[in-house]
Amino acid sequence: MKLAILFGGQSFEHEISIVSATTLKEKLSDFELTFIFCDQDHTLYWIDATKMKAQTFSSGAYTKEPLLEVTRGGFIRKKRFGSETLQMPVLNLIHGSDGEDGTIAGLLDFYNIAYIGPRRDASVFSFDKRYTKYLAKALGVKVLDCEVLHKGGSRDVSTPFPFIVKPSRLGSSIGVSIVRHADALDYALDVAFEFDESVIIEPFIEGVKEYNLAGFRAQGAMHYSIVEEPQKSEFLDFDKKYLDFSRSATVNEADLDASSVRALQENFATIYGSMFQGALIRCDFFLIDGEIYLNEINPIPGSMANYLFNDFSKAITQLLGDLPPGNKIHVNYQYIHTISAAKGK
Amino acid sequence: MKLAILFGGQSFEHEISIVSATTLKEKLSDFELTFIFCDQDHTLYWIDATKMKAQTFSSGAYTKEPLLEVTRGGFIRKKRFGSETLQMPVLNLIHGSDGEDGTIAGLLDFYNIAYIGPRRDASVFSFDKRYTKYLAKALGVKVLDCEVLHKGGSRDVSTPFPFIVKPSRLGSSIGVSIVRHADALDYALDVAFEFDESVIIEPFIEGVKEYNLAGFRAQGAMHYSIVEEPQKSEFLDFDKKYLDFSRSATVNEADLDASSVRALQENFATIYGSMFQGALIRCDFFLIDGEIYLNEINPIPGSMANYLFNDFSKAITQLLGDLPPGNKIHVNYQYIHTISAAKGK
Numbered sequence: 001m002k003l004a005i006l007f008g009g010q011s012f013e014h015e016i017s018i019v020s021a022t023t024l025k026e027k028l029s030d031f032e033l034t035f036i037f038c039d040q041d042h043t044l045y046w047i048d049a050t051k052m053k054a055q056t057f058s059s060g061a062y063t064k065e066p067l068l069e070v071t072r073g074g075f076i077r078k079k080r081f082g083s084e085t086l087q088m089p090v091l092n093l094i095h096g097s098d099g100e101d102g103t104i105a106g107l108l109d110f111y112n113i114a115y116i117g118p119r120r121d122a123s124v125f126s127f128d129k130r131y132t133k134y135l136a137k138a139l140g141v142k143v144l145d146c147e148v149l150h151k152g153g154s155r156d157v158s159t160p161f162p163f164i165v166k167p168s169r170l171g172s173s174i175g176v177s178i179v180r181h182a183d184a185l186d187y188a189l190d191v192a193f194e195f196d197e198s199v200i201i202e203p204f205i206e207g208v209k210e211y212n213l214a215g216f217r218a219q220g221a222m223h224y225s226i227v228e229e230p231q232k233s234e235f236l237d238f239d240k241k242y243l244d245f246s247r248s249a250t251v252n253e254a255d256l257d258a259s260s261v262r263a264l265q266e267n268f269a270t271i272y273g274s275m276f277q278g279a280l281i282r283c284d285f286f287l288i289d290g291e292i293y294l295n296e297i298n299p300i301p302g303s304m305a306n307y308l309f310n311d312f313s314k315a316i317t318q319l320l321g322d323l324p325p326g327n328k329i330h331v332n333y334q335y336i337h338t339i340s341a342a343k344g345k
Numbered sequence: 346m347k348l349a350i351l352f353g354g355q356s357f358e359h360e361i362s363i364v365s366a367t368t369l370k371e372k373l374s375d376f377e378l379t380f381i382f383c384d385q386d387h388t389l390y391w392i393d394a395t396k397m398k399a400q401t402f403s404s405g406a407y408t409k410e411p412l413l414e415v416t417r418g419g420f421i422r423k424k425r426f427g428s429e430t431l432q433m434p435v436l437n438l439i440h441g442s443d444g445e446d447g448t449i450a451g452l453l454d455f456y457n458i459a460y461i462g463p464r465r466d467a468s469v470f471s472f473d474k475r476y477t478k479y480l481a482k483a484l485g486v487k488v489l490d491c492e493v494l495h496k497g498g499s500r501d502v503s504t505p506f507p508f509i510v511k512p513s514r515l516g517s518s519i520g521v522s523i524v525r526h527a528d529a530l531d532y533a534l535d536v537a538f539e540f541d542e543s544v545i546i547e548p549f550i551e552g553v554k555e556y557n558l559a560g561f562r563a564q565g566a567m568h569y570s571i572v573e574e575p576q577k578s579e580f581l582d583f584d585k586k587y588l589d590f591s592r593s594a595t596v597n598e599a600d601l602d603a604s605s606v607r608a609l610q611e612n613f614a615t616i617y618g619s620m621f622q623g624a625l626i627r628c629d630f631f632l633i634d635g636e637i638y639l640n641e642i643n644p645i646p647g648s649m650a651n652y653l654f655n656d657f658s659k660a661i662t663q664l665l666g667d668l669p670p671g672n673k674i675h676v677n678y679q680y681i682h683t684i685s686a687a688k689g690k
Contacts, residue, residue, distance in 0.1 A: 014676045040676040042417065042455055058678035072387065097672055098455075102465035106451015110387055110443075120447035121476070124469040131466070134479040150619075197619065274495075274542065327442055331359040331385040333403035 092117030437462030
């Protein structure tokens with residue numbers, strides 16, 4: 001089965017995306033894979049599978065690979081004489097901005113290219129942690145309360161210590177700090193505002209139980225991964241999470257009873273709804289006093305959370321078999337005809 | 346000043362967009378305008394200003410005009426020998442899907458083309474009436490409560506009669522009905538579900554006062570239009586609203602005291618926030634028992650609500666002078682270098 005992996009992007013998580021892509025090269029070896037690299041300037045390159053290693057990108061060697069342009073239904077390689085078109089579904093594996101903020105979704109939708117990944121609304125609601133909370137609350141899924149601060153605005157925080165400071169719109173723990181004392185606040189905010197115009201403040205709950213669950217909808221049913229209780233020091237820092245993106249060995253299932261697993265799945269399905277159709281997402285939950293709270297939605301999880309699925313290739317095949325159709329609207333100019341008739345011209 | 350008007354689109358409001366574009370041709374005659382038509386298949390044409398009339402499109406004559414492709418920073422016209430690049434800011438004038446759902450925003454962002462129009466998150470929150478309510482509630486702006494029904498799901502409605510049935514995601518009153526009796530419900534739902542997978546039900550308030558206000562932020566300040574009390578029969582039907590998109594004469598200001606105007610402006614500014622930066626939007630409000638309610642956000646109002654501005658050209662010039670910068674992230678591969686060093690390769 002043909003599949004193009006689109007990775008890289010104009011994103012703080014650009015490098016993580018490269019790691020994810022090289023991981024999927026192994027995990028999806030039964031697919032006929034094409035690798036499309038998006039550099040930080042949005043130039044696209046067709047990367048030969050044998051060159052799919054970190055050094056190809058960090059050394060700049062990728063610039064010698066063939067250029068691709070986006071065209072209706074696929075990608076085109078211009079040659080001296082003629083051109084070659086690549087037509088196949090795309091797996092959007094660009095983490096962070098571009099891939100998860102709706103830019104790539106808009107691009108692929110405009111060019112009518114089928115893809116695995118979040119659509120525009122799914123992107124917007126999962127990319128910004130403030131909007132994730134709007135969505136969860138509207139759907140009746142619990143989230144931690146938060147305060148929002150804006151760059152250059154007030155730095156008064158009413159959440160009691162300790163709390164977490166997070167840029168509103170980044171993943172992979174970039175710019176995130178735990179603040180335990182007032183004198184650490186300014187530095188934590190300075191760090192977070194390096195990455196975003198707004199930050200959120202959430203209570204930090206010592207030793208909170210965290211559970212990760214991935215899944216997707218296909219052929220009319222939800223399909224879930226196993227539940228993992230992620231290992232953490234205090235919380236995952238970027239370096240640790242970075243290594244995490246190269247995970248490929250299946251993990252051990254969290255020690256949870258069947259009803260707790262079911263409850264996590266129900267919360268997952270509520271969030272997934274119809275909005276995330278076409279995407280394989282990972283939801284990270286907290287369990288606090290027996291209640292489930294949504295922490296965040298990863299609409300393009302690191303290495304697609306392959307390590308949570310017993311049969312990851314099958315999951316991707318199922319998804320590919322049920323991608324959302326594009327927007328199809330037939331324009332017939334009936335109103336212009338009516339108006340023209342009314343005006344007598 | 347150079348400006349490209351991008352119009353048409355794969356949208357139920359495709360024809361309305363053509364009317365908007367021909368209206369702006371007159372209203373922005375002091376600009377150096379380029380007209381870019383997006384047909385229902387997303388093919389782009391460069392339309393000569395002299396051909397900017399409805400018949401060019403309804404007759405199919407536009408297909409004889411030069412083709413354009415999107416490229417970094419602009420649009421390119423391929424010629425037999427060489428090519429010509431158009432580089433100028435774009436006014437996204439595609440109403441409804443494509444233009445207001447984030448597709449065009451994603452496309453223009455990807456290619457780093459400056460534009461007037463809603464960004465991706467602004468699009469998602471204004472395109473779907475459900476999400477507009479999430480946003481308004483989170484920001485403390487009042488909205489009418491609503492029920493949501495899904496295609497193929499329950500048709501039980503608890504809102505008392507009369508109520509309005511609206512597709513979640515369309516503008517221009519398409520698919521909207523007022524339901525006064527139980528026996529009219531099924532037909533109203535059938536009509537609305539023709540256009541969307543979900544519909545919202547809102548109370549219909551006989552004779553409710555409605556006020557429209559347009560505006561934008563530029564150079565650190567909000568700039569508002571006058572407030573209009575739109576004329577309506579019962580509510581604007583599509584044909585009436587369609588004619589409405591060709592409005593170009595400045596309207597009369599609504600009969601409101603200064604404090605009411607200020608209150609509308611404050612609600613507008615709260616919604617606009619930083620999310621709508623780069624867009625000139627129109628918010629439609631209700632006034633119920635002295636309280637202001639947001640009805641809907643039009644992030645690309647018909648003919649850009651030119652008729653609400655005393656100096657529309659100046660408004661567009663101000664906006665063009667303060668468009669949001671693109672996403673600029675410099676990738677330096679420091680993590681890959683670190684990891685490679687740690688691995689000893």
